[in-house]
Amino acid sequence: METVAVQPKTKLWTGGRSPFNVSYGKLMMWYFLMSDAFTFGAFLISYGTIRFSQNFWADPNHVFNAFPFAGHTNLPLAFVSIMTFILILSSVTMVLAVHAGHNMDRKGVEKYMVFTILGGLAFLSCQAWEWTHLITGDHQVLVNGAIQHWGTTTTHNPWGHEVMFNGTEVATPGPIAFGGYFFGITGFHGFHVFSGVVINSVMLIKTRLRHFEERGHYEMIEKAGLYWHFVDLVWVFVFLCFYLI
Amino acid sequence: MSQVASITLDHHHADVAQVKKIWKTFWLLSVITAIELGIGLTIYTIHKGAHPNPTLVLMFKGMVSVLTMAKAFYIVSVFMHLGDEIRNLIMTIVVPLLLFIWFIGAFLYEGNSWKNNRNTNVHTRPAIEQQQTIPAEEKGKKD
Numbered sequence: 001m002e003t004v005a006v007q008p009k010t011k012l013w014t015g016g017r018s019p020f021n022v023s024y025g026k027l028m029m030w031y032f033l034m035s036d037a038f039t040f041g042a043f044l045i046s047y048g049t050i051r052f053s054q055n056f057w058a059d060p061n062h063v064f065n066a067f068p069f070a071g072h073t074n075l076p077l078a079f080v081s082i083m084t085f086i087l088i089l090s091s092v093t094m095v096l097a098v099h100a101g102h103n104m105d106r107k108g109v110e111k112y113m114v115f116t117i118l119g120g121l122a123f124l125s126c127q128a129w130e131w132t133h134l135i136t137g138d139h140q141v142l143v144n145g146a147i148q149h150w151g152t153t154t155t156h157n158p159w160g161h162e163v164m165f166n167g168t169e170v171a172t173p174g175p176i177a178f179g180g181y182f183f184g185i186t187g188f189h190g191f192h193v194f195s196g197v198v199i200n201s202v203m204l205i206k207t208r209l210r211h212f213e214e215r216g217h218y219e220m221i222e223k224a225g226l227y228w229h230f231v232d233l234v235w236v237f238v239f240l241c242f243y244l245i
Numbered sequence: 246m247s248q249v250a251s252i253t254l255d256h257h258h259a260d261v262a263q264v265k266k267i268w269k270t271f272w273l274l275s276v277i278t279a280i281e282l283g284i285g286l287t288i289y290t291i292h293k294g295a296h297p298n299p300t301l302v303l304m305f306k307g308m309v310s311v312l313t314m315a316k317a318f319y320i321v322s323v324f325m326h327l328g329d330e331i332r333n334l335i336m337t338i339v340v341p342l343l344l345f346i347w348f349i350g351a352f353l354y355e356g357n358s359w360k361n362n363r364n365t366n367v368h369t370r371p372a373i374e375q376q377q378t379i380p381a382e383e384k385g386k387k388d
Contacts, residue, residue, distance in 0.1 A: 012333070020334040027334070030327075034338055041345055045352045052356030055364065061289040077285050084278055092271045095324050099263060229324045233317055240313040244285045245306040 029223045033230045036192075040234050043188065044241050047181040054175045058159035060243050063152070066133050080243045083126045084235065087193075090119025091232040094200075098225045101218025106207060109221060113204040116228065120197040127190050131183070140170045154179045182242060189238055192231045199224050270323045277312050284309050 012019040020027055051057050061076040068079070093115035100108030137151045139158035142165050150158040150173075160174030203224045212218045284305050291297050291305075322328035327335060 020337075021331050022334065030334070030338055034341060037342065041348065045345075045348050048349070049352045049356035052353050053359035053363070055360060059292060061285070061292065076289050077282055081278065081282050085275065088271065088274050088278070091320065091324055092267060095267050096264070099260075099267070103260065226325055229320055232324075233320050236313055236316050236320065240281075240309060244281060244309045244313075245288075 023219060025223055026219065026226070029226050033226060036230065037234075040185075040188070040237070043181075043185050044237060047177075047185065047241065050175075050177045050181070054177075056161060056174065058157065058174050058178050060245075063134075063159055064130075064243055068129055077243060079126070079130065080239065083123055083130075084239055086119055086123050086126065087232050087235050090116050090123070091229055093119060094225045094228045098218070098222050101212070101221040104213070104218070106210065106213055109207050109212075109218060110204065113200055113207065113221070117197055117200050117204065120193055120200065120228075123193055124190060124197070127186065127193075131186075134182075140168075142170045142172050152179050152182075154183055185238060186242070189231070189234055192234065196224075196228050196231050199227060266323065270319050274316055274319060277316050281309050281312050284312075 012021075018024070018027070022030075064080055065074050065076040066079065067073065067075045093112045097109050097112035097116060100112060134152040137158075138149050139151070141148050141150045141156075141158045141160075142163060147165070147170065150156045152158060155176065157174035157176055157178045158171050159178065160172040162169050162171050164170075203221055206212060206220065207218075212220060288302055288305050291302055327338065
């Protein structure tokens with residue numbers, strides 16, 4: 001009599017457990033973030049396509065050279081590097097909140113969630129200043145032989161070729177797509193930061209109300225953390241596409 | 246009793262190592278960002294010069310892109326703990342994203358051929374585009 005012992009090839013897919021060894025909510029958060037990555041990717045690739053189709057594009061070092069309270073000092077990339085640093089730092093405090101959650105350290109989670117929310121708010125404030133500066137900026141632009149004063153909006157781009165006019169160097173209108181892409185993509189990202197701040201605030205309140213302590217785990221903090229890190233991840237690419245290259 | 250103590254001690258050790266790893270990643274990301282800024286300012290000075298070298302600028306832009314990919318890797322694998330998940334899960338996230346390789350290549354190529362079409366067949370384009378077209382001798386001067 002021969003007994004054939006049928007060994008299951010893998011224990012992961014035989015049912016009764018999550019084959020990916022994560023909870024449903026966390027897995028779905030990952031798939032949401034993947035689809036969101038495609039949304040942002042589509043925006044950025046569309047921007048790249050239009051930019052590649054133009055002979056001239058605005059020089060980011062020229063456009064983004066302002067700093068709060070610094071007047072007209074030429075400081076290329078300075079302000080945006082501070083914004084980047086704020087977002088990286090708030091990502092670190094988020095990781096530390098998740099870590100405190102693993103240790104069931106409610107006070108630690110609260111502390112680091114407050115830091116993360118403050119980081120998000122600081123980033124949003126920086127972006128508000130940057131947008132205001134661009135939109136209300138006053139640049140001399142030569143249009144049909146006369147000087148006009150333009151800010152950067154979705155319909156006006158004062159960052160075109162520079163020409164000599166009456167002995168001074170003035171700009172001509174640049175590709176109109178610049179403002180639309182810049183405000184569209186950084187705005188979509190800023191909206192993600194805003195919703196991240198709201199989600200983190202809800203998590204902070206739930207932590208303070210001891211909801212997670214009673215539940216026995218802080219997995220909701222992990223899920224909010226995934227979203228927050230994704231926002232940081234997207235900024236890394238926005239920073240590359242709009243400010244660096 | 247001593248067993249319990251050693252377990253908490255081990256846990257504590259793992260804890261400290263984890264926090265250390267987080268801060269190490271933070272410094273790594275900051276240093277990479279600082280290098281990126283340095284390259285950005287180098288591109289700025291090259292553009293300001295009398296004869297910007299397009300190949301050199303392209304090389305620096307490529308370097309920044311590679312550094313950005315490194316930053317993305319560290320954020321996803323350490324901060325988002327994707328590196329700690331099991332392989333199958335990692336693959337279901339990463340493999341679909343490989344489509345981006347084709348997206349980026351195809352669409353940038355498309356944009357570039359639009360530019361070439363505009364520059365070479367100016368008179369065959371609709372009137373509204375002709376007005377916005379910069380003459381062909383500008384081609385390749387500025388990226």
